[in-house]
Amino acid sequence: MSFDLLTMGRISVDIYPNDVGRSLEDVESFGKYLGGSPSNVAVAAARHGDRTGVITRTGEDPFGTYLHGQLSKFGVDDQFVSAVPGLQTPATFCAILPQEQQFPLYFYGRFPTAPDLQIRADELDVEAIAAARVFWSTVTGLCQEPSASAHLAAHQARPRTELAEGQYTVLDLDYRPMFWESVDEARARVAQVLPHVTVAIGNDEECAVAVGDGTPDEQADRLLDAGVEIAVVKLGPEGVMAKTRTERVVSAPVPVETLNGLGAGDSFGGAFVHGLLAGWPLAQTLDFANAAGALVASRLSCADAMPTTDEVRALLSERGRLVPNTEASV
Template identity: 30%
Template sequence: MKNRVYTIGEALIDFIPNEIGVSLKDVVGFKRVMGGAPSNVAIAVSKLKGNSTFISKVGEDAFGSYIIDKLKEFKVDTSWVYKTNKAKTGLAFVSLKDDGQRDFSFYRNPSADMLLSEEEVEDINLKQGDILHFCSVDLIDAPVKKAHKRLIEKALKTKTLISFDPNVRLPLWESSKSCLDAIREFVPYAHILKISDEELNFITGIEDNEQAIKSLFIGNVEWVIYTLGSKGSLIVTKDNKRFEFPGFDVNACDTTGAGDAFVGALLFKLLAKSMNILSLKNIIEEDLKEIFRFCNAYAALTTTKNGAVDAMHTMEETIEFMENLS
């Protein structure tokens, strides 16, 4: 598979609690794990034997070195991960509720990823058949936002598929309005837009889900993928086709990284099928069923272990899981 998924944005350290069902202020001990949605997606693609490149900046500190080591361990290309002494690697402290849901507290003001510049992505050569993926955390008013815009310009010029998962994290923004403005600014650039059930009404401002999804078809958007956690996922196409795919019933212990696992599985499948902008428009229902059954399974399986990247499974493990449920 010569084509490649490029992800751009934050990589940070998640501190996961040793206890479940305890509020963050009462957690006594944490386990250090690598996090950050774009880096998680790159690792998911690589674990499934796809080619992935992560684009970011980390601090010249122990946490930055750990992130680069982990990316290399998972065979993600780190050619475009820079180091800086002008800021530290970002940190996130997480608490886990009994149902696997999370609360976050972030330390990144600024963090190294925010300092990635447009000049540092200038020599990245995207091509048709590749996929560029980004999220909203690094769309803040910082150099990294310009880096995103420059890479998106290059992707549009080369007809590279563009994927956007807003992955809303309001504690990282000065206000909910600044987060919303940034997301709405970047939605029209994407060919594929992934929205969770928790984000749809916030991003669109529309209470009715059907109308809210329809409102997202602006600019380049061809697919809106609406994820519903354990209930599965829904895809709506620009020409108003609608397909629902059920989830998988598992004993979830930690939902950290499940959305990233879903996106990673999706981008891997699109890469494997050599999808481009035209084939997004013409994909047949049988192919959609095969793709989204796999994505739902991969995301569900991720919730059965703690952490994000360490909970992501191989292709063989995912196929075995799906076969056992058939």
């Protein structure tokens, strides 16, 4: 099977409270969901009809079995998902406090290591990685060996004629300080990978880790100078900007009532990939991704909440925004 999108990195069981608006110590019941940013991105793109797969590892336990089942349910190929004997599948707890706009995460089973940080370079199917139309990874996958070397090897397997051939290599600058010894270590690891990347996506803090502090335009320009072809900088309440060497576009926020801010970035990522695959203009791709992220922010879960293409188009139409012509999709 050839892939429209192949992602690599974190997977977990997300444990979300059914009692929205209560601190974790007061929550009485929870629901469990597929989690982990690269895995969620694969689900998000699959919801738009793209052929997706994920490279990751779980524990050899019932939660690992559960994640295989969830990937299959969402149409994500799990042939590159294997178990690590002796390690447990991580669980991530979240408090959902929409009134305070707070959604703190608590990671369990990731320290001192996690199964998805045990991906090894010599186990990669480099032919599948090289052939995928889009390859997606995150900075978190660089935080520990052997995962860091495996991620670098995967990026090195990608062809550098990508944009001309309709291929993209995406680095989600997803920086989580609890996984790193220092910002300097993270920046050094990112610098190794950036020359192999055609699309970088991050918010102000994440871009600062990658290329230093500065305005969004300064950070985007530094990413472009590092070899990236499309720099996407999230602007918080001001929306999101995408910049190439010849184009700069900004998509204003798509207003929704936020229920759970987690997962919006993964929905954005899967929708952005879909726009790239469909060959839409950058402005339309950015608007589509922005709306997809907004929809998930208005829902409780992440993977289970990923919208369909029709749902995103309907929201854009309601808000009077650009609606991509899905007949141009491939």
